[in-house]
Amino acid sequence: MNQQNLPLFEVFIRSNRGLDHRHVGSLHAEDPAQAMDYARDVYLRRSEGVSIWVVRSSDITASQESDVESFLDPMDDKPYRHATHYKLPKEVDNM
Amino acid sequence: MSDQTKALQDYCIALGDDSLTLGHRLSEWCSNGPFLEEDLALTNVSLDFIGRARMFYGYAAELDDEGRSEDDFAYLRDCREYRNFLINELPNGDFAFTMARQLMVDTYDMGFFEGLAKSSDPTLAAIAAKAIKESRYHLRRSQDWIIRLGDGTAESHERTQNAFNELWAYSAEFFETSVAEQQLVDAGIAVDRTALKDDWMTGMQTILKQATLDIPTHDWAIGGGRDGQHTEHLGFLLAELQFLQRAYPGQQW
Numbered sequence: 269m270n271q272q273n274l275p276l277f278e279v280f281i282r283s284n285r286g287l288d289h290r291h292v293g294s295l296h297a298e299d300p301a302q303a304m305d306y307a308r309d310v311y312l313r314r315s316e317g318v319s320i321w322v323v324r325s326s327d328i329t330a331s332q333e334s335d336v337e338s339f340l341d342p343m344d345d346k347p348y349r350h351a352t353h354y355k356l357p358k359e360v361d362n363m
Numbered sequence: 364m365s366d367q368t369k370a371l372q373d374y375c376i377a378l379g380d381d382s383l384t385l386g387h388r389l390s391e392w393c394s395n396g397p398f399l400e401e402d403l404a405l406t407n408v409s410l411d412f413i414g415r416a417r418m419f420y421g422y423a424a425e426l427d428d429e430g431r432s433e434d435d436f437a438y439l440r441d442c443r444e445y446r447n448f449l450i451n452e453l454p455n456g457d458f459a460f461t462m463a464r465q466l467m468v469d470t471y472d473m474g475f476f477e478g479l480a481k482s483s484d485p486t487l488a489a490i491a492a493k494a495i496k497e498s499r500y501h502l503r504r505s506q507d508w509i510i511r512l513g514d515g516t517a518e519s520h521e522r523t524q525n526a527f528n529e530l531w532a533y534s535a536e537f538f539e540t541s542v543a544e545q546q547l548v549d550a551g552i553a554v555d556r557t558a559l560k561d562d563w564m565t566g567m568q569t570i571l572k573q574a575t576l577d578i579p580t581h582d583w584a585i586g587g588g589r590d591g592q593h594t595e596h597l598g599f600l601l602a603e604l605q606f607l608q609r610a611y612p613g614q615q616w
Contacts, residue, residue, distance in 0.1 A: 296398060305404065305504060309400065
């Protein structure tokens with residue numbers, strides 16, 4: 269089998285009940301069902317988790333490094349969006 | 364040692380031999396798998412079988428009155444003393460051959476260990492309960508692969524069909540019971556393997572049909588593994604498996 273032709277999947281593991289799923293890596297598989305089996309074999313060999321999500325990497329829409337200037341940087345100079353920007357009235361004291 | 368204890372020990376050793384030989388064969392895929400993910404998956408399955416071998420040999424050692432250990436059973440017996448089914452010792456062949464064998468063995472194992480989980484012997488029942496969980500996953504994998512390969516390209520279909528044609532005769536051994544084993548069956552300890560055949564056949568037919576493969580129709584059968592009569596391949600397998608303990612007796616990690 270030519271691995272170049274196998275789609276890539278991203279793997280998310282929830283390590284414990286009550287925690288969030290976290291991205292742990294990626295793997296190649298034919299389809300989601302096989303990706304799930306391989307995620308179990310590749311990422312849960314030492315009982316690292318209680319639940320697995322797999323998602324086709326191509327289904328993820330990601331922000332682009334090249335967009336940073338217009339997309340993320342403008343947020344850096346808007347301190348008034350942070351609660352710490354505002355002086356509290358004496359009556360309120362500490363929040 | 365009573366006759367029944369001896370029969371029980373032989374039974375454990377044979378089951379350990381099945382697991383160890385197949386586990387060793389699967390371990391040979393390590394670093395040779397078709398791609399990284401499948402390489403890891405195959406070796407995980409291999410480790411399940413080797414772990415199973417340790418449990419059976421461990422129990423055989425408990426029953427032993429000569430003080431032999433699980434290592435003695437694994438490393439210091441020669442071909443004629445091994446009692447595994449021949450199918451487990453066959454070389455891996457191509458990936459289709461390996462997965463075809465897995466489907467046959469995993470389908471058999473599910474039925475067998477479900478039976479063994481009801482054994483009146485609590486140790487065997489406990490080993491079986493653990494093995495069922497593993498085999499359920501093994502079977503899911505082998506079913507999935509056989510359907511992919513059989514219903515895949517012309518080449519994968521042909522290779523998989525050839526594999527089943529070659530392996531089919533080895534399934535006869537799954538369902539043959541020896542006299543000593545029959546006594547354990549009567550005592551509620553061992554599994555009546557003759558009764559597993561219909562379910563096994565149904566399971567195989569279902570998957571092979573989905574995989575657009577044919578059930579081989581030839582009716583020749585081969586056996587002898589449970590009597591210590593093996594193919595020429597087991598000697599080479601044991602030579603590699605046992606080399607270290609033979610060259611450096613008692614060597615430990």
